[in-house]
Amino acid sequence: MGLLEPDPPPPPPSLEIHMVAAADSPEFALLRWALCCSTIVALDAEWKPTRTHRRDRQDPDGGAGESVSAVDVPPRTFPTVSLLQIACRVHRQPSDPVVGDSPVFLVDLLSIPLNALWKLLSDMFESPKIIKLGFKFKQDLIYLSSTFSAQGCVPGFDRVECFLDITTIYHHLKNQNIGRKHFRDTKSLATICKEILNVSLSKELQCSDWSGRPLSQDQILYAAADAYYLLEIFEVFQQNITDANKSQPSLLGGNFITTFIEEEVNPESSSSNRLSSTEHCQPDMLDACLSNIARRFGEELLLNESNKRPRISRRKEKKQSSGIAKDRDKLTPDDDWQGPPPWDLSLGGDKSPKFLCDVMVEGLAKHLRCVGIDAAIPSSKKPDQRHLLDQAYKEKRVILTRDAKLLKYQYLVRNQVYRVKSLLKNDQLLEVIETFQLKISEDQLMSRCTKCNGNFIQKPLTMEEAIAASRGFQVIPDCLFDRNLEFWQCTDCKQLYWEGTQYHNAVQKFVAVCKLNN
Incomplete structure (x- = not known):
């Protein structure tokens, strides 16, 4: 008889998601309207990582000498952003389009002409009338700016005004001083969502292929949730500030009603080029609470010239250059399972499959348990490779990992390390079942x-x-x-x-x- 772990987290909300893939589409018009009617916008981006390539390098003397495997220096280009997520907190009027208060727009940057989008995004980034939310968004901004610049939208995006990082919000809600020490120990977005909202935000699809089209339904929901929950965290933060200000009116340092906004708006800019023009319905100013929050906690993200040049760390360059010599004698481990497993009768086993899932595939451990398979996790919170191997040997388990480095220790515990190739937990489960022929x-x-x-x-x-x-x-x-x-x-x-x-x-x-x- 099977049973399920009790007290599951609350289900995710029913998100209002709009896919924007063409400049002449109703969804694009709705996005333009939403940005003009919002004072809070949450941002996130997805891209396909740039991989390190391998090639055969001929003898440097130009002869037909033996080719050696060498590691190419990664191309000095930033990854191309393929999807931009924008979640808006909309101030609606009775005559406005039928749309919820928190629509999420997934902008397909592989389909939509970027020159049709650049002005809209640039005005939103630079508008002091819109609070922008993000989680470690500077890296996203660098890649986003590079993506637009590569398509002729020069200079890309140089700054974001009135920006609040979710990490800053988290530390404030936890009554922690925001210093260098805390930023070195930054919590993940999934951890912050769990602590602040009691929401389990899966990061399973973070490394999926975001350049493939069409996106799967799971990818769409994952991308939308990443932006939407930034709004939810900010709402908790705003309520916290409001409650604190009621009990201690001087907490935010006085009443900044309109001064902050008026100082930031450029009076010489054309009204037709601003999101605040009279034809739009965006509020003329942030309300008192939002204005105070923007003044005290907001910052300005600036990209300088060094941010726009892809770099490789000296440590990585040194490793790559030394890797050429090492690769001549390096034995490449085999990813394929060779068998038999330690539970095999021929090795004195009891025919009961047992696995040890390292930190890279801990989610797979729970899935294996759900189908009745013995799946342990490391006994130590931060085990080194030797401890993993020792535990696997003593308990006659096969280590499941995505770390190729573990494969080189196969000579210590033969047939007790398997590198999982799939990224998603369901696919990983099926891969393990098929590889080890589990019944x-x-x-x-x-x-x-x-x-x-x-x-x-x-x-x-x-x-x-x-x-x-x-x-x-x-x-x-x-x-x-x-x-x-x-x-x-x-x-x-x-x-x-x-x-x-x-x-x-x-x-x-x-x-x-x-x-x-x-």
Whole structure:
């Protein structure tokens, strides 16, 4: 009987997503309108990373000597941004288009002419009447500016006014001083969303191919959520500031109602070239609270000439130059699984597959547990490679990783390291099942503790027994008391589980992923 980890995070909101792929499309007109009617805009970008290429280098004397494998210096160009996410907090009027308060626009930079978009984005970036939100957005801005410049939109984008970094907001909400020490220990966006919003933001698709078209539905939802939740975090921050200002009016240093805005607007610019022109419906100024927030916490992102030149660190250049000599004698490890695994009967195993998932594929560990496979994670929070190998050897496990460097240690523990090639957890699960020829049945689904990898007690608990077992440890929702349910408890971590809607949805999901209906 299978069970699911209780108390799942709240489901994501139903996002209003508009794909913008043509300058003459209704979606582009809606984007232009939304930017003119917004005082808060959240930004994010996706691109396809530039890879390091390998080539054969002939003998430097020009003869037909033996070719040697050499590492090319990566091309000195920035990655091309293929998708720009813009989430707007819109101030609507009754006569405005039918649109929600927080639409998200996914602008396809591979399809839309960039010269049709450059002016609109440039005005938005430079407008002091719009607070721009981003998470480590300077890197995105560098790549975005390079992408537009390469298409003739010179000088690209040089600055963003009235910008707030989500990291700054996070540290303020946590009552931390914003210094160099904290910025070195910056939390990920997924961690910030979990702590501030109690939302689980998956980063599984971060490294997917963003240059492929059409985008998958999962990619669309992932990209939209990255921008949308920046607005949600800012809303928590704004409410925090509002509440603090009510109890301590001088907290923000006085009342900056219109001075900040009036100082920043260039009176000589043509009204037809500004987002604040009379034909647009954008508010004439930020309200008092937003103006104060912009004054105290906002900053100006500036790109100088050095930002516009792709560079390789001296350390990386040294490594690449020395790599040419090393590659002559380097043995390239084989990515393919050779077998047999340590649980094979011929090696004294018990035929029970057991894996050890390193930090790069921890999400895969939970998926394997969901289909009934023993999948552990490192016993140490920051294990080195030797500790991983030692744990795998002692517990007769196969290490699953995406780190090719681990493969070179195969001589220490033969046939106990496998490099997972897929990026997405569902694909990784199917890859492991097929590579190791695992036998998965529907009876196995949800039969292990997804929290600690433990087994369940053999006999289910009644409601009364479950209440007693959970006292001081776990809260059982009141809505379950009137239902005739059986409860199961992990023998290791004592977590309680029960069959509910989440369980049945998970079973259907893994039946499809594992192709059990075929």
